[in-house]
Amino acid sequence: MKSRIIVIGGGLIGCAVATELASRNFQVLLFEKHFPGQEASWASAGMLAPQTEAKNPDPLFQLCIKSSSMYKDYVQELKEITGLDPCYRTSGAIQIAFDQSSIEQLLQSHKWQFEQGLKIEWLTHQQALDLEPNLSNEVAGALFYQDEFQIDNRKLVETLITAAERKGVEIHSGCQVTEILTDNYSVTGIVANEKRYSACKVINAAGSWGSMLKVEDRFLPKVFPVRGQMVSLKTSPSLLKQTVHFDHYYLVPRFDGTIIVGSTTEQVGYEKRVTTAGLESLLANAQKVVPTLATASFKEAWAGLRPATEDGLPILGQHPEISGLIFATGHYRNGVLLVPITAKLIAELVEKEQEPDQLLPFSPARFLMQNCLPAV
Numbered sequence: 001m002k003s004r005i006i007v008i009g010g011g012l013i014g015c016a017v018a019t020e021l022a023s024r025n026f027q028v029l030l031f032e033k034h035f036p037g038q039e040a041s042w043a044s045a046g047m048l049a050p051q052t053e054a055k056n057p058d059p060l061f062q063l064c065i066k067s068s069s070m071y072k073d074y075v076q077e078l079k080e081i082t083g084l085d086p087c088y089r090t091s092g093a094i095q096i097a098f099d100q101s102s103i104e105q106l107l108q109s110h111k112w113q114f115e116q117g118l119k120i121e122w123l124t125h126q127q128a129l130d131l132e133p134n135l136s137n138e139v140a141g142a143l144f145y146q147d148e149f150q151i152d153n154r155k156l157v158e159t160l161i162t163a164a165e166r167k168g169v170e171i172h173s174g175c176q177v178t179e180i181l182t183d184n185y186s187v188t189g190i191v192a193n194e195k196r197y198s199a200c201k202v203i204n205a206a207g208s209w210g211s212m213l214k215v216e217d218r219f220l221p222k223v224f225p226v227r228g229q230m231v232s233l234k235t236s237p238s239l240l241k242q243t244v245h246f247d248h249y250y251l252v253p254r255f256d257g258t259i260i261v262g263s264t265t266e267q268v269g270y271e272k273r274v275t276t277a278g279l280e281s282l283l284a285n286a287q288k289v290v291p292t293l294a295t296a297s298f299k300e301a302w303a304g305l306r307p308a309t310e311d312g313l314p315i316l317g318q319h320p321e322i323s324g325l326i327f328a329t330g331h332y333r334n335g336v337l338l339v340p341i342t343a344k345l346i347a348e349l350v351e352k353e354q355e356p357d358q359l360l361p362f363s364p365a366r367f368l369m370q371n372c373l374p375a376v
């Protein structure tokens with residue numbers, strides 16, 4: 001008889017972990033409070049960008065680089081399982097500077113990433129405009145990242161839900177998990193919509209809602225929401241060939257001429273409104289980067305909640321006190337990027353009952369003595 005695993009949360013991470021476990025011959029039940037994939041996974045821009053946001057070659061950076069390198073084969077496997085195409089696009093990215101202080105920051109990134117052997121290239125004003133002719137004439141210089149990619153995250157959501165179903169994952173939509181059941185500090189199951197389900201292991205992939213579960217009197221590491229507002233514009237033909245980063249803004253071009261502009265970073269609780277100020281800053285900065293976007297059509301505006309943690313690292317691994325309770329949450333700005341590596345490492349942990357070395361820097365044990373939130 002197959003061992004039963006329960007995954008809490010139907011975002012990309014939850015669906016990917018569930019699919020991987022089902023492929024490894026576990027019986028998998030996935031619980032999602034609403035519809036799978038409709039929160040941060042749906043709201044993101046689908047950038048696969050390990051380099052542009054990194055400050056140093058820390059363990060998170062290494063994990064992101066590893067996951068990025070797995071993406072091509074991962075998408076191919078999903079296509080074979082589902083027949084669906086999530087539009088993985090390998091067109092690179094550029095990060096632009098308008099003034100001397102931003103140039104200096106970019107040159108620092110260039111130095112350490114070049115030393116790490118990563119593909120990164122400095123572009124002069126003219127080289128940046130040759131690559132992307134619709135960029136502002138005010139651009140002073142840029143970095144070009146050949147290995148930064150993108151995927152259509154909403155298509156990836158659909159693809160992963162289909163893959164999970166094809167692999168036999170039992171998806172319970174509209175089913176809110178409120179409690180993780182234990183016996184003598186070992187997981188025995190969950191309560192969802194007031195019904196009990198048994199399992200030998202429970203994976204907490206509930207994103208920003210990851211610390212809202214009741215588990216005996218134990219502590220759960222804190223995960224909290226950070227809002228990102230987004231807007232999409234319609235251009236025809238497309239004004240950009242690759243993702244452009246500027247400061248904490250980015251413009252992500254899709255194949256159909258849509259340009260997605262992100263994003264704000266706001267701690268406003270579980271509030272997913274789009275605000276006038278948020279929209280104004282996105283539109284102003286988009287036009288600063290590509291002035292002709294002033295004539296683009298407005299398409300859509302939305303906001304999502306990134307699952308953040310107190311030290312900025314994801315929480316991946318076994319709870320230090322409750323056997324069988326595993327975390328796969330807190331991916332913050334890197335949820336889409338970290339899908340393949342999270343699915344692989346969490347499935348290995350379940351299968352071998354031993355934490356893979358790559359997970360050690362992200363263990364929930366680091367929160368045991370400090371910065372913990374009492375379970376509610």
Ligand code: GLY
Pocket residue numbers: 047228262263306332333334
């Ligand atoms: N990774 C982009 C964002 O979180 O806005």
